[in-house]
Amino acid sequence: MIARRAFTRAGIGAVAFLPLAACHKDWTLCAQDLKPGATVADLRLTMTEAETGRIVTAADFRGKVVLLYFGYANCPDVCPITLQETARILGRLGRKADQVRVLFVTVDPQRDTDAVLSHYLALFGRPEFTGLRGTPAQLQALAARCHAAYAVHPSADPARYTVTHTAAAYVFDRVGKPQFICAGLSSKTPDLPGITNDLAHLIG
Amino acid sequence: MGTPAAGKIPLVSRLRRALLAALLLSPTLAPAAAPPDGSPAGNAELGKNIVVHGTAGGVLPCMVCHGTDLAGNPAIGAPRLAGLKPATTLAALSAIAAGRQGKNYVMRNIAHALTGADRAAIAAYLATLGARG
Numbered sequence: 001m002i003a004r005r006a007f008t009r010a011g012i013g014a015v016a017f018l019p020l021a022a023c024h025k026d027w028t029l030c031a032q033d034l035k036p037g038a039t040v041a042d043l044r045l046t047m048t049e050a051e052t053g054r055i056v057t058a059a060d061f062r063g064k065v066v067l068l069y070f071g072y073a074n075c076p077d078v079c080p081i082t083l084q085e086t087a088r089i090l091g092r093l094g095r096k097a098d099q100v101r102v103l104f105v106t107v108d109p110q111r112d113t114d115a116v117l118s119h120y121l122a123l124f125g126r127p128e129f130t131g132l133r134g135t136p137a138q139l140q141a142l143a144a145r146c147h148a149a150y151a152v153h154p155s156a157d158p159a160r161y162t163v164t165h166t167a168a169a170y171v172f173d174r175v176g177k178p179q180f181i182c183a184g185l186s187s188k189t190p191d192l193p194g195i196t197n198d199l200a201h202l203i204g
Numbered sequence: 205m206g207t208p209a210a211g212k213i214p215l216v217s218r219l220r221r222a223l224l225a226a227l228l229l230s231p232t233l234a235p236a237a238a239p240p241d242g243s244p245a246g247n248a249e250l251g252k253n254i255v256v257h258g259t260a261g262g263v264l265p266c267m268v269c270h271g272t273d274l275a276g277n278p279a280i281g282a283p284r285l286a287g288l289k290p291a292t293t294l295a296a297l298s299a300i301a302a303g304r305q306g307k308n309y310v311m312r313n314i315a316h317a318l319t320g321a322d323r324a325a326i327a328a329y330l331a332t333l334g335a336r337g
Contacts, residue, residue: 074279077310080268088262111279119272123265125257158279 027201030194032184036170041145043068043176047105047138050117050131058176064101065202066172067182070148070165072108073120074158078167078186079104085190086169087124092196097128099174099203105132105142107150107165146170173202246290246321251329254322255285263317264310266326274333281308287335290327297323 029035043058043066067086071079083104090097104121106112112120117131134142143150150165169182179202184190255274258265267274269282276284285293299305301315318326 074277076269076280076282076308080264081310084258084262084264120268123256123268123272158277159281161279 027198029180029198030191032187032191033171033180033182033195033198036178036181039147040170040178040181042178043172044145045132045134045138045142047132047134047142048114050106050112050114050121050133053114056132061101061103062176063174065099065174065199066101066103066176067199068103068105068146068170068172069168070105070107070143070146070150072106072163072165073112073116074108074161075163082167082169082185083121083124083129085185085192087126087129089192089196089199090126090128092192093200093203096200096203097126100128100199102126102129103132104129105134105139107139107143108152108163109133109135109139110152110154111161171199171202246324246326246328248325248328248332250322251325251327254318254326255329259317259322261317263314263322266314269308269311274330282311285330286333288327288330290324290331293327293330294323297326 043061046055046057048054049056049060069079069082069086071082073079083102086102090100090102093100104117106117112131112133114131114133117133121129121131139150146166148166148168148170151163153162155161167186169185170178171180171182173179180198182195184195254263255266266285269277269280270285271277271282274284274286276282288296296305297315297318300312301318303312306312
């Protein structure tokens, strides 16, 4: 702590001349949140918003901290758990939560129509949740920017219709720069205080 | 012996409580005791709330997997819940919690996390719904 304070004081003069773009101070991410390195590109997307049917782009979420997740409504485990834990984190953020948007991108747009997706997400009771549905090309483009993988193997038998996807959540700051990857949301013991703290730092 | 357990169940008329107490075999069986048809022991309003919204403790809304109409979702392997008899619901939840039924670990964790009062409430609510869509 002391070392850091000394550093801060010494740095004040220089900091004053830095452009305001670097608006959030450095902090230590909790162990479940990982630095994205070069694997995640800036937020850029074009998709349909399930709740409104509107075409949206990253510009629509500018100014908010964005948590982006790839999943599907017929997911038997990791997606609902991730959404539930995310909802609890938003609850912990209190009034700050309205500075966050949770974008749930379906990797199974065939079955997840706008209506299915919006009804599904509404169950979690958080106004910050938004469903996004893209054409195959739009979905592929966004997943590639995050280095996220997904595969759908359709079948007439619903029990054999299989979907796989990366289970991480990608967090972007208010200007769409990747800040960290949440790897622990669907783990046995998600670090809710730690992840909440990391988001709170981005919110500022 | 039935008194403490029956006391946990809210909004039960004195008559029903007496009936319930008579039905109880032991306090540990209290939450799973099957009420007579047509007079569910649990609070159906509370049950509906859990089914739609989950619990504050983090239990997922049941509709997430069993469908917003509770008619089941074969893609998830989640069976129909609407119209289940209270005894069926309670027995299934006990079996799932104990690991004797099912293979979905989330469902098992849910069955485990639900309190006796939660289960009774859910069972009461599901019984109020139509058995066939």
